[in-house]
Amino acid sequence: MQEFRTLTGLVAPLDRSNVDTDAIIPKQFLKSIQRSGFGPFLFDEWRYLDHGEIGMDCSRRPLNPDFVLNQGRYHGAQILLARDNFGCGSSREHAPWALFDFGFRAIIAPSFADIFANNCTKNGIVPACLPGETVDRLFGEVAASSGYRVTIDLERQQVITPGGESLKFEIDPFGRNCLLQGIDEVGLTLQHADEIRAFEARRRQEEPWLFS
Amino acid sequence: MPKTLYDKLWESHLVRCDADGTCLLYIDRHLVHEVTSPQAFEGLRLAGRKPWRVDAALGVPDHNVPTTDRGKGIGDPLSRLQVETLDANCAEFGITEFAMNDVRQGIVHIIGPEQGVTLPGTTVVCGDSHTSTHGALGALAFGIGTSEVEHVLATQCLVQKKARNMLVSVDGQTGSGIAAKDIMLAIIGAIGTAGGTGYVIEYGGEAIRALSMEGRMTICNMSIEAGARAGMVAVDGTTIDYVQGRPFAPRGAEWEQAVRFWQTLHSDEGAVYDRVVRLDAATIRPQVTWGTSPEMVAPIDGRVPDPAREEDPVKREGMQRALAYMGLAPGTPISEIRPDTIFLGSCTNGRIEDLRAAAAVLNGHKIAAGIKRALVVPGSGLVKRQAEEEGLDRIFKAAGFEWREPGCSMCLGMNEDRLDPQERCASTSNRNFEGRQGPGGRTHLVSPTMAAAAAIAGHFVDVRQWEN
Numbered sequence: 001m002q003e004f005r006t007l008t009g010l011v012a013p014l015d016r017s018n019v020d021t022d023a024i025i026p027k028q029f030l031k032s033i034q035r036s037g038f039g040p041f042l043f044d045e046w047r048y049l050d051h052g053e054i055g056m057d058c059s060r061r062p063l064n065p066d067f068v069l070n071q072g073r074y075h076g077a078q079i080l081l082a083r084d085n086f087g088c089g090s091s092r093e094h095a096p097w098a099l100f101d102f103g104f105r106a107i108i109a110p111s112f113a114d115i116f117a118n119n120c121t122k123n124g125i126v127p128a129c130l131p132g133e134t135v136d137r138l139f140g141e142v143a144a145s146s147g148y149r150v151t152i153d154l155e156r157q158q159v160i161t162p163g164g165e166s167l168k169f170e171i172d173p174f175g176r177n178c179l180l181q182g183i184d185e186v187g188l189t190l191q192h193a194d195e196i197r198a199f200e201a202r203r204r205q206e207e208p209w210l211f212s
Numbered sequence: 213m214p215k216t217l218y219d220k221l222w223e224s225h226l227v228r229c230d231a232d233g234t235c236l237l238y239i240d241r242h243l244v245h246e247v248t249s250p251q252a253f254e255g256l257r258l259a260g261r262k263p264w265r266v267d268a269a270l271g272v273p274d275h276n277v278p279t280t281d282r283g284k285g286i287g288d289p290l291s292r293l294q295v296e297t298l299d300a301n302c303a304e305f306g307i308t309e310f311a312m313n314d315v316r317q318g319i320v321h322i323i324g325p326e327q328g329v330t331l332p333g334t335t336v337v338c339g340d341s342h343t344s345t346h347g348a349l350g351a352l353a354f355g356i357g358t359s360e361v362e363h364v365l366a367t368q369c370l371v372q373k374k375a376r377n378m379l380v381s382v383d384g385q386t387g388s389g390i391a392a393k394d395i396m397l398a399i400i401g402a403i404g405t406a407g408g409t410g411y412v413i414e415y416g417g418e419a420i421r422a423l424s425m426e427g428r429m430t431i432c433n434m435s436i437e438a439g440a441r442a443g444m445v446a447v448d449g450t451t452i453d454y455v456q457g458r459p460f461a462p463r464g465a466e467w468e469q470a471v472r473f474w475q476t477l478h479s480d481e482g483a484v485y486d487r488v489v490r491l492d493a494a495t496i497r498p499q500v501t502w503g504t505s506p507e508m509v510a511p512i513d514g515r516v517p518d519p520a521r522e523e524d525p526v527k528r529e530g531m532q533r534a535l536a537y538m539g540l541a542p543g544t545p546i547s548e549i550r551p552d553t554i555f556l557g558s559c560t561n562g563r564i565e566d567l568r569a570a571a572a573v574l575n576g577h578k579i580a581a582g583i584k585r586a587l588v589v590p591g592s593g594l595v596k597r598q599a600e601e602e603g604l605d606r607i608f609k610a611a612g613f614e615w616r617e618p619g620c621s622m623c624l625g626m627n628e629d630r631l632d633p634q635e636r637c638a639s640t641s642n643r644n645f646e647g648r649q650g651p652g653g654r655t656h657l658v659s660p661t662m663a664a665a666a667a668i669a670g671h672f673v674d675v676r677q678w679e680n
């Protein structure tokens with residue numbers, strides 16, 4: 001995974017709460033056995049007027065002009081501003097894969113579904129939690145000024161607004177660390193292989209029926 | 213210090229912990245299905261790694277499998293490739309698999325407990341959010357993403373932080389005709405879909421203790437719909453009776469030893485929870501969701517709410533959007549909503565008890581003229597066989613239901629079982645999200661008996677009056 005330190009990018013607002021992973025990447029795209037190529041299908045049912053399927057050439061599909069990401073002023077957005085409980089629903093990692101492939105590197109919301117937030121930090125996306133009132137205010141600022149960009153400083157855990165305001169955000173420390181260093185988590189865990197083996201040996205004694 | 217059940221399960225699986233609370237948790241059981249595993253196996257191969265412990269894993273295809281004639285194989289080439297990829301990966305790495313035509317095949321969360329693969333006191337993971345189901349056996353069970361699937365395959369561990377403890381206590385007795393599904397929808401209605409975020413929920417109280425294992429699984433299954441990653445119920449006689457004799461359960465002296473240990477798997481007297489929610493079981497009525505989130509739920513004698521009366525603007529807009537999507541007007545009595553389709557199945561309500569309950573309502577009746585189609589999709593091949601032995605299939609077929617092969621089916625419509633745009637479905641599954649059962653499809657979540665009664669009446673009815 002690529003490391004993440006700071007990023008300054010355009011903010012796109014998605015003003016609904018409980019955005020679920022079925023909406024982020026509908027199930028028909030889960031049939032892929034690849035990790036990439038999901039970007040064109042991000043928010044497929046909201047973004048296009050027709051029904052999407054894997055393998056379609058999305059450049060020819062009719063766009064829904066009302067969907068926020070289709071509006072010219074948000075083209076090239078790298079930061080998504082969202083509401084409560086973003087990423088709820090299924091555990092599909094295809095959701096962060098699609099967000100990343102589309103170009104998002106950070107999501108700001110008052111809260112995230114657990115599994116989704118986890119999946120983000122494993123895929124180069126910063127899930128930044130800010131208080132509800134702050135998020136509310138940011139929605140207002142984004143709407144008021146075209147080309148609204150913020151800086152995400154992961155090291156300091158801050159969102160820096162164009163007005164120079166620094167907003168401290170919450171993120172899981174382990175996930176943050178992995179993002180900062182671009183770590184291979186499996187490799188990290190395998191450094192403790194001896195401890196795992198010792199634990200396993202003890203468990204085999206105590207609960208032998210779990211080993212066949 | 214007195215401990216909660218979650219504390220006990222957590223502590224007994226800790227391999228190591230860092231000062232900031234980041235821990236390595238040992239995983240006893242890893243269930244693998246075709247949708248969230250291909251990229252994980254690919255990752256293993258690319259890194260030149262081998263699975264840590266293959267005997268802890270079990271593979272099964274469920275999301276993509278057809279539920280009609282399987283003799284023809286899988287028609288959709290993408291679905292076929294995904295299922296074949298699972299077959300090939302399990303074969304390559306030496307993981308036991310119940311392949312599509314094995315009678316033991318079924319929805320991953322149905323077959324784990326059914327086979328005794330899920331046992332009390334274990335940690336159970338699967339690349340699927342409804343892994344919370346397995347917590348009904350007194351296990352710590354939760355869904356993971358594909359990177360974590362790879363992590364567990366390679367290390368038998370996961371990097372985790374401890375969640376907070378929540379007790380949801382359903383006190384007293386439910387009225388007759390109230391299903392586990394109604395209890396759970398009422399809980400979600402009370403705490404909201406983000407109410408359990410950051411917590412592990414333990415379900416307790418007299419009404420939970422009174423439930424069968426099937427009912428407890430229905431409850432734990434939808435923990436994720438309440439925002440909690442895991443849900444659990446303490447071990448008692450019901451749990452132990454359920455596990456005894458299952459193919460992968462311990463036997464003989466090991467069984468005795470296991471039972472002694474399992475009997476300690478409950479929260480200690482005086483254990484402290486970070487949050488306690490109490491519900492009075494007697495007040496729970498049959499539930500029907502009216503919107504596009506499981507918290508948008510009302511009792512059968514209620515009405516579709518009016519967004520104009522909601523003060524929070526974000527919520528109001530969410531309600532308006534949901535009603536537009538669902539094609540419902542504010543104030544409509546729930547009992548006047550007329551489904552086109554009935555779906556009985558899924559990991560929430562695809563177990564034998566669910567089919568028995570629905571069949572009891574349907575027995576001797578026919579589905580209403582307005583119902584376009586009605587499907588029963590048993591949760592596993594063994595549930596299907598059991599139901600056939602009991603003659604339930606004949607009741608369903610006589611009533612006008614289609615009797616299908618086991619799988620996820622119309623719960624998410626990755627195979628060909630999906631709703632058409634605007635088609636309205638009374639579904640025993642767990643998610644009523646936009647497009648969940650098919651693009652534009654409209655889902656109302658209900659219990660199996662409520663779905664069966666709606667099939668006969670042609671609209672939602674109070675199954676309690678139905679029984680009289």
Ligand code: SF4
Nearest residue numbers: 342558559620623624
């Ligand atoms: S039945 Fe539905 S919720 Fe359960 S595992 Fe299958 S798709 Fe997921």
